[in-house]
Amino acid sequence: MTTNTTKKPAIAAEDSTASTEARPERTRRALTVVGPPLLSEAQKPVPITxxxxxxxxxxxxxxxxEISVSPDYARRLRGQGYVART
Structure with missing residues (x-):
């Protein structure tokens, strides 16, 4: 039994470097909030241990x-005993 297969052409070295140059550089990393997202842009994440x-x-x-969470989620975690006392 034979099957028809076709080989994919090899990517030229110039093409692979061109695709990496087209990517925008990230200068600032976004702050990662664990759990539910912040309710508004005015809210600041709360660091908890x-x-x-x-x-x-x-x-x-x-x-x-130590993680950063929304203020509402931090309040819930404190009430359930997940936040360390400092």
Whole structure:
């Protein structure tokens, strides 16, 4: 039994460098907020230190990890005992 296959042409070296030059450079990294997003642009994320293991959005955070969350989410985590006392 035979199948028809076609080979894809090799990409020229010039084409691969041209595509990397066309990408814009990132000068400033966006602040990562864990959990629910901020409600408005005026809200500032709150840094908290965790007292217990916490899994948010498929990512695990160990006790002592410092994460940035929205003020509302920080209040909920404090009430549930996830924020370390400082």
């Amino acid at each position: 965790l007292s217990q293991h916490l899994r948010i959005g498929g990512a695990d955070y160990a006790p002592g990890a």
